[in-house]
Amino acid sequence: MPTKSSTTSDTEATAAKSNASENNTATENKSEKDSTMKAGNATVVKSEMKNAPLHKFFVDALKDIYYAEEAIVGALEKMQEAATTEELKDAFEDHQLQTKKHISRLEKVFRSIDETPEKKKCDAIEGIIKEGEEVIKSTKEGTMTRDAALIIAAQKVEHYEIATYGGLVQLAITMGHDKAADLLDKTLQEEEDTDYNLTEIAETYINFEAEQED
Known part of the structure:
Protein backbone atom coordinates (compact mmCIF):
# COMPACT_ATOMS: atom_id res chain seq x y z
CA MET A 1 0.00 0.00 0.00
CA ALA A 52 -3.84 62.27 -42.52
CA PRO A 53 -4.44 65.67 -44.21
CA LEU A 54 -3.42 67.63 -41.09
CA HIS A 55 -0.14 65.73 -40.77
CA LYS A 56 0.64 66.33 -44.43
CA PHE A 57 -0.05 70.04 -44.00
CA PHE A 58 2.15 70.12 -40.89
CA VAL A 59 5.07 68.52 -42.73
CA ASP A 60 4.54 70.83 -45.70
CA ALA A 61 4.66 73.85 -43.40
CA LEU A 62 7.88 72.56 -41.83
CA LYS A 63 9.45 72.30 -45.28
CA ASP A 64 8.33 75.87 -45.97
CA ILE A 65 9.90 77.37 -42.84
CA TYR A 66 13.00 75.19 -43.30
CA TYR A 67 13.55 76.86 -46.68
CA ALA A 68 12.74 80.25 -45.18
CA GLU A 69 15.32 79.92 -42.40
CA GLU A 70 18.03 79.06 -44.92
CA ALA A 71 17.12 82.11 -46.99
CA ILE A 72 17.06 84.35 -43.91
CA VAL A 73 20.68 83.50 -43.08
CA GLY A 74 21.81 85.06 -46.36
CA ALA A 75 19.47 88.05 -45.99
CA LEU A 76 20.77 88.84 -42.51
CA GLU A 77 24.33 88.89 -43.78
CA LYS A 78 23.37 91.57 -46.32
CA MET A 79 21.52 93.54 -43.66
CA GLN A 80 24.50 93.40 -41.34
CA GLU A 81 26.78 94.77 -44.04
CA ALA A 82 24.30 97.56 -44.88
CA ALA A 83 23.60 98.65 -41.28
CA THR A 84 25.09 101.90 -39.97
CA THR A 85 25.32 101.44 -36.20
CA GLU A 86 27.43 98.79 -34.53
CA GLU A 87 24.53 97.89 -32.27
CA LEU A 88 22.33 96.97 -35.21
CA LYS A 89 25.19 95.17 -36.97
CA ASP A 90 25.72 93.08 -33.82
CA ALA A 91 21.99 92.37 -33.58
CA PHE A 92 21.90 91.07 -37.15
CA GLU A 93 25.01 88.96 -36.56
CA ASP A 94 23.49 87.44 -33.42
CA HIS A 95 20.26 86.71 -35.23
CA GLN A 96 22.16 85.05 -38.06
CA LEU A 97 23.87 82.68 -35.61
CA GLN A 98 20.56 82.04 -33.90
CA THR A 99 18.89 81.28 -37.24
CA LYS A 100 21.50 78.61 -37.95
CA LYS A 101 20.54 76.99 -34.64
CA HIS A 102 16.90 77.15 -35.69
CA ILE A 103 17.75 75.27 -38.86
CA SER A 104 19.43 72.53 -36.82
CA ARG A 105 16.45 72.44 -34.48
CA LEU A 106 14.03 72.08 -37.38
CA GLU A 107 15.99 69.05 -38.55
CA LYS A 108 15.40 67.53 -35.11
CA VAL A 109 11.69 68.28 -35.46
CA PHE A 110 11.57 66.41 -38.76
CA ARG A 111 13.32 63.41 -37.24
CA SER A 112 11.08 63.44 -34.17
CA ILE A 113 8.06 62.73 -36.38
CA ASP A 114 9.96 60.24 -38.55
CA GLU A 115 10.23 62.54 -41.57
CA THR A 116 13.23 63.47 -43.70
CA PRO A 117 14.26 67.15 -43.54
CA GLU A 118 13.35 68.74 -46.86
CA LYS A 119 12.95 72.30 -48.14
CA LYS A 120 10.06 73.70 -50.13
CA LYS A 121 10.35 77.11 -51.77
CA CYS A 122 8.68 79.76 -49.63
CA ASP A 123 7.34 82.53 -51.85
CA ALA A 124 6.32 84.60 -48.83
CA ILE A 125 9.83 84.89 -47.40
CA GLU A 126 11.26 85.50 -50.87
CA GLY A 127 8.97 88.52 -51.16
CA ILE A 128 9.85 89.84 -47.71
CA ILE A 129 13.58 89.47 -48.38
CA LYS A 130 13.25 91.20 -51.74
CA GLU A 131 11.53 94.09 -50.00
CA GLY A 132 14.46 94.29 -47.58
CA GLU A 133 16.88 94.47 -50.48
CA GLU A 134 14.87 97.36 -51.94
CA VAL A 135 15.19 99.15 -48.59
CA ILE A 136 18.97 99.01 -48.87
CA LYS A 137 18.88 100.35 -52.43
CA SER A 138 16.48 103.19 -51.62
CA THR A 139 18.18 104.54 -48.47
CA LYS A 140 21.44 106.42 -48.14
CA GLU A 141 24.45 104.53 -46.84
CA GLY A 142 25.62 105.50 -43.35
CA THR A 143 22.31 107.03 -42.25
CA MET A 144 19.98 106.37 -39.35
CA THR A 145 17.13 106.36 -41.83
CA ARG A 146 18.61 103.22 -43.38
CA ASP A 147 18.93 101.60 -39.96
CA ALA A 148 15.34 102.46 -39.09
CA ALA A 149 14.18 100.99 -42.39
CA LEU A 150 16.34 97.87 -41.93
CA ILE A 151 14.81 97.24 -38.52
CA ILE A 152 11.32 97.34 -39.99
CA ALA A 153 12.40 95.00 -42.79
CA ALA A 154 13.92 92.61 -40.24
CA GLN A 155 10.80 92.71 -38.09
CA LYS A 156 8.65 91.76 -41.07
CA VAL A 157 10.78 88.63 -41.28
CA GLU A 158 10.37 88.07 -37.55
CA HIS A 159 6.60 88.44 -37.68
CA TYR A 160 6.36 85.90 -40.48
CA GLU A 161 8.42 83.46 -38.42
CA ILE A 162 6.44 84.14 -35.26
CA ALA A 163 3.15 83.49 -37.04
CA THR A 164 4.50 80.30 -38.60
CA TYR A 165 6.10 78.84 -35.48
CA GLY A 166 3.11 79.79 -33.34
CA GLY A 167 0.79 77.85 -35.60
CA LEU A 168 3.15 74.88 -35.87
CA VAL A 169 3.43 74.60 -32.09
CA GLN A 170 -0.33 74.34 -31.73
CA LEU A 171 -0.61 71.77 -34.52
CA ALA A 172 2.14 69.67 -32.94
CA ILE A 173 0.32 69.75 -29.60
CA THR A 174 -2.96 68.79 -31.26
CA MET A 175 -1.40 65.78 -32.99
CA GLY A 176 0.48 64.63 -29.90
CA HIS A 177 3.95 65.44 -31.26
CA ASP A 178 5.17 66.56 -27.84
CA LYS A 179 8.89 66.61 -28.62
CA ALA A 180 8.30 68.56 -31.83
CA ALA A 181 6.09 71.01 -29.95
CA ASP A 182 8.80 71.66 -27.35
CA LEU A 183 11.46 72.23 -30.01
CA LEU A 184 9.25 74.55 -32.05
CA ASP A 185 8.20 76.48 -28.96
CA LYS A 186 11.85 77.20 -28.08
CA THR A 187 12.34 78.76 -31.49
CA LEU A 188 9.09 80.70 -31.17
CA GLN A 189 10.25 82.25 -27.88
CA GLU A 190 13.60 83.20 -29.41
CA GLU A 191 11.93 84.82 -32.41
CA GLU A 192 9.72 86.88 -30.10
CA ASP A 193 12.76 87.95 -28.07
CA THR A 194 14.56 89.05 -31.24
CA ASP A 195 11.56 91.08 -32.36
CA TYR A 196 11.44 92.79 -28.96
CA ASN A 197 15.18 93.56 -29.06
CA LEU A 198 14.87 95.15 -32.50
CA THR A 199 12.07 97.38 -31.20
CA GLU A 200 14.26 98.39 -28.27
CA ILE A 201 17.13 99.35 -30.58
CA ALA A 202 14.83 101.40 -32.80
CA GLU A 203 13.07 103.22 -29.98
CA THR A 204 16.19 103.93 -27.90
CA TYR A 205 17.74 106.35 -30.39
CA ILE A 206 17.78 105.27 -34.04
CA ASN A 207 14.26 106.46 -34.87
CA PHE A 208 14.85 109.82 -33.15
CA GLU A 209 18.14 110.43 -34.94
CA ALA A 210 16.65 109.39 -38.26
CA GLU A 211 13.92 111.98 -37.78
CA GLN A 212 16.58 114.72 -37.56
CA GLU A 213 18.25 113.81 -40.84
CA ASP A 214 17.79 116.01 -43.91
Whole structure:
Protein backbone atom coordinates (compact mmCIF):
# COMPACT_ATOMS: atom_id res chain seq x y z
CA MET A 1 0.00 0.00 0.00
CA PRO A 2 2.71 2.62 0.78
CA THR A 3 4.28 1.95 -2.62
CA LYS A 4 0.98 2.58 -4.38
CA SER A 5 0.49 5.87 -2.52
CA SER A 6 3.97 7.05 -3.48
CA THR A 7 3.36 6.19 -7.14
CA THR A 8 0.06 8.08 -7.12
CA SER A 9 1.72 11.16 -5.64
CA ASP A 10 4.46 11.06 -8.25
CA THR A 11 1.87 10.76 -11.01
CA GLU A 12 -0.11 13.69 -9.66
CA ALA A 13 3.04 15.81 -9.33
CA THR A 14 4.03 15.01 -12.89
CA ALA A 15 0.55 15.93 -14.13
CA ALA A 16 0.65 19.20 -12.19
CA LYS A 17 4.02 20.10 -13.69
CA SER A 18 2.72 19.26 -17.14
CA ASN A 19 -0.36 21.45 -16.64
CA ALA A 20 1.78 24.31 -15.31
CA SER A 21 4.12 24.02 -18.28
CA GLU A 22 1.16 24.07 -20.68
CA ASN A 23 -0.29 27.10 -18.90
CA ASN A 24 3.05 28.94 -19.05
CA THR A 25 3.39 28.12 -22.75
CA ALA A 26 -0.15 29.33 -23.39
CA THR A 27 0.53 32.53 -21.47
CA GLU A 28 3.76 33.13 -23.38
CA ASN A 29 2.03 32.49 -26.70
CA LYS A 30 -0.76 34.90 -25.73
CA SER A 31 1.78 37.56 -24.72
CA GLU A 32 3.66 37.15 -27.98
CA LYS A 33 0.37 37.34 -29.88
CA ASP A 34 -0.67 40.46 -27.96
CA SER A 35 2.72 42.09 -28.58
CA THR A 36 2.48 41.29 -32.28
CA MET A 37 -1.03 42.71 -32.43
CA LYS A 38 0.06 45.88 -30.60
CA ALA A 39 3.02 46.32 -32.92
CA GLY A 40 0.77 45.78 -35.90
CA ASN A 41 -1.78 48.26 -34.58
CA ALA A 42 0.97 50.80 -33.92
CA THR A 43 2.17 50.42 -37.51
CA VAL A 44 -1.35 50.92 -38.80
CA VAL A 45 -1.87 53.99 -36.61
CA LYS A 46 1.48 55.44 -37.70
CA SER A 47 0.63 54.85 -41.35
CA GLU A 48 -2.81 56.42 -40.95
CA MET A 49 -1.28 59.43 -39.17
CA LYS A 50 1.21 60.02 -42.01
CA ASN A 51 -1.63 59.93 -44.53
CA ALA A 52 -3.84 62.27 -42.52
CA PRO A 53 -4.44 65.67 -44.21
CA LEU A 54 -3.42 67.63 -41.09
CA HIS A 55 -0.14 65.73 -40.77
CA LYS A 56 0.64 66.33 -44.43
CA PHE A 57 -0.05 70.04 -44.00
CA PHE A 58 2.15 70.12 -40.89
CA VAL A 59 5.07 68.52 -42.73
CA ASP A 60 4.54 70.83 -45.70
CA ALA A 61 4.66 73.85 -43.40
CA LEU A 62 7.88 72.56 -41.83
CA LYS A 63 9.45 72.30 -45.28
CA ASP A 64 8.33 75.87 -45.97
CA ILE A 65 9.90 77.37 -42.84
CA TYR A 66 13.00 75.19 -43.30
CA TYR A 67 13.55 76.86 -46.68
CA ALA A 68 12.74 80.25 -45.18
CA GLU A 69 15.32 79.92 -42.40
CA GLU A 70 18.03 79.06 -44.92
CA ALA A 71 17.12 82.11 -46.99
CA ILE A 72 17.06 84.35 -43.91
CA VAL A 73 20.68 83.50 -43.08
CA GLY A 74 21.81 85.06 -46.36
CA ALA A 75 19.47 88.05 -45.99
CA LEU A 76 20.77 88.84 -42.51
CA GLU A 77 24.33 88.89 -43.78
CA LYS A 78 23.37 91.57 -46.32
CA MET A 79 21.52 93.54 -43.66
CA GLN A 80 24.50 93.40 -41.34
CA GLU A 81 26.78 94.77 -44.04
CA ALA A 82 24.30 97.56 -44.88
CA ALA A 83 23.60 98.65 -41.28
CA THR A 84 25.09 101.90 -39.97
CA THR A 85 25.32 101.44 -36.20
CA GLU A 86 27.43 98.79 -34.53
CA GLU A 87 24.53 97.89 -32.27
CA LEU A 88 22.33 96.97 -35.21
CA LYS A 89 25.19 95.17 -36.97
CA ASP A 90 25.72 93.08 -33.82
CA ALA A 91 21.99 92.37 -33.58
CA PHE A 92 21.90 91.07 -37.15
CA GLU A 93 25.01 88.96 -36.56
CA ASP A 94 23.49 87.44 -33.42
CA HIS A 95 20.26 86.71 -35.23
CA GLN A 96 22.16 85.05 -38.06
CA LEU A 97 23.87 82.68 -35.61
CA GLN A 98 20.56 82.04 -33.90
CA THR A 99 18.89 81.28 -37.24
CA LYS A 100 21.50 78.61 -37.95
CA LYS A 101 20.54 76.99 -34.64
CA HIS A 102 16.90 77.15 -35.69
CA ILE A 103 17.75 75.27 -38.86
CA SER A 104 19.43 72.53 -36.82
CA ARG A 105 16.45 72.44 -34.48
CA LEU A 106 14.03 72.08 -37.38
CA GLU A 107 15.99 69.05 -38.55
CA LYS A 108 15.40 67.53 -35.11
CA VAL A 109 11.69 68.28 -35.46
CA PHE A 110 11.57 66.41 -38.76
CA ARG A 111 13.32 63.41 -37.24
CA SER A 112 11.08 63.44 -34.17
CA ILE A 113 8.06 62.73 -36.38
CA ASP A 114 9.96 60.24 -38.55
CA GLU A 115 10.23 62.54 -41.57
CA THR A 116 13.23 63.47 -43.70
CA PRO A 117 14.26 67.15 -43.54
CA GLU A 118 13.35 68.74 -46.86
CA LYS A 119 12.95 72.30 -48.14
CA LYS A 120 10.06 73.70 -50.13
CA LYS A 121 10.35 77.11 -51.77
CA CYS A 122 8.68 79.76 -49.63
CA ASP A 123 7.34 82.53 -51.85
CA ALA A 124 6.32 84.60 -48.83
CA ILE A 125 9.83 84.89 -47.40
CA GLU A 126 11.26 85.50 -50.87
CA GLY A 127 8.97 88.52 -51.16
CA ILE A 128 9.85 89.84 -47.71
CA ILE A 129 13.58 89.47 -48.38
CA LYS A 130 13.25 91.20 -51.74
CA GLU A 131 11.53 94.09 -50.00
CA GLY A 132 14.46 94.29 -47.58
CA GLU A 133 16.88 94.47 -50.48
CA GLU A 134 14.87 97.36 -51.94
CA VAL A 135 15.19 99.15 -48.59
CA ILE A 136 18.97 99.01 -48.87
CA LYS A 137 18.88 100.35 -52.43
CA SER A 138 16.48 103.19 -51.62
CA THR A 139 18.18 104.54 -48.47
CA LYS A 140 21.44 106.42 -48.14
CA GLU A 141 24.45 104.53 -46.84
CA GLY A 142 25.62 105.50 -43.35
CA THR A 143 22.31 107.03 -42.25
CA MET A 144 19.98 106.37 -39.35
CA THR A 145 17.13 106.36 -41.83
CA ARG A 146 18.61 103.22 -43.38
CA ASP A 147 18.93 101.60 -39.96
CA ALA A 148 15.34 102.46 -39.09
CA ALA A 149 14.18 100.99 -42.39
CA LEU A 150 16.34 97.87 -41.93
CA ILE A 151 14.81 97.24 -38.52
CA ILE A 152 11.32 97.34 -39.99
CA ALA A 153 12.40 95.00 -42.79
CA ALA A 154 13.92 92.61 -40.24
CA GLN A 155 10.80 92.71 -38.09
CA LYS A 156 8.65 91.76 -41.07
CA VAL A 157 10.78 88.63 -41.28
CA GLU A 158 10.37 88.07 -37.55
CA HIS A 159 6.60 88.44 -37.68
CA TYR A 160 6.36 85.90 -40.48
CA GLU A 161 8.42 83.46 -38.42
CA ILE A 162 6.44 84.14 -35.26
CA ALA A 163 3.15 83.49 -37.04
CA THR A 164 4.50 80.30 -38.60
CA TYR A 165 6.10 78.84 -35.48
CA GLY A 166 3.11 79.79 -33.34
CA GLY A 167 0.79 77.85 -35.60
CA LEU A 168 3.15 74.88 -35.87
CA VAL A 169 3.43 74.60 -32.09
CA GLN A 170 -0.33 74.34 -31.73
CA LEU A 171 -0.61 71.77 -34.52
CA ALA A 172 2.14 69.67 -32.94
CA ILE A 173 0.32 69.75 -29.60
CA THR A 174 -2.96 68.79 -31.26
CA MET A 175 -1.40 65.78 -32.99
CA GLY A 176 0.48 64.63 -29.90
CA HIS A 177 3.95 65.44 -31.26
CA ASP A 178 5.17 66.56 -27.84
CA LYS A 179 8.89 66.61 -28.62
CA ALA A 180 8.30 68.56 -31.83
CA ALA A 181 6.09 71.01 -29.95
CA ASP A 182 8.80 71.66 -27.35
CA LEU A 183 11.46 72.23 -30.01
CA LEU A 184 9.25 74.55 -32.05
CA ASP A 185 8.20 76.48 -28.96
CA LYS A 186 11.85 77.20 -28.08
CA THR A 187 12.34 78.76 -31.49
CA LEU A 188 9.09 80.70 -31.17
CA GLN A 189 10.25 82.25 -27.88
CA GLU A 190 13.60 83.20 -29.41
CA GLU A 191 11.93 84.82 -32.41
CA GLU A 192 9.72 86.88 -30.10
CA ASP A 193 12.76 87.95 -28.07
CA THR A 194 14.56 89.05 -31.24
CA ASP A 195 11.56 91.08 -32.36
CA TYR A 196 11.44 92.79 -28.96
CA ASN A 197 15.18 93.56 -29.06
CA LEU A 198 14.87 95.15 -32.50
CA THR A 199 12.07 97.38 -31.20
CA GLU A 200 14.26 98.39 -28.27
CA ILE A 201 17.13 99.35 -30.58
CA ALA A 202 14.83 101.40 -32.80
CA GLU A 203 13.07 103.22 -29.98
CA THR A 204 16.19 103.93 -27.90
CA TYR A 205 17.74 106.35 -30.39
CA ILE A 206 17.78 105.27 -34.04
CA ASN A 207 14.26 106.46 -34.87
CA PHE A 208 14.85 109.82 -33.15
CA GLU A 209 18.14 110.43 -34.94
CA ALA A 210 16.65 109.39 -38.26
CA GLU A 211 13.92 111.98 -37.78
CA GLN A 212 16.58 114.72 -37.56
CA GLU A 213 18.25 113.81 -40.84
CA ASP A 214 17.79 116.01 -43.91
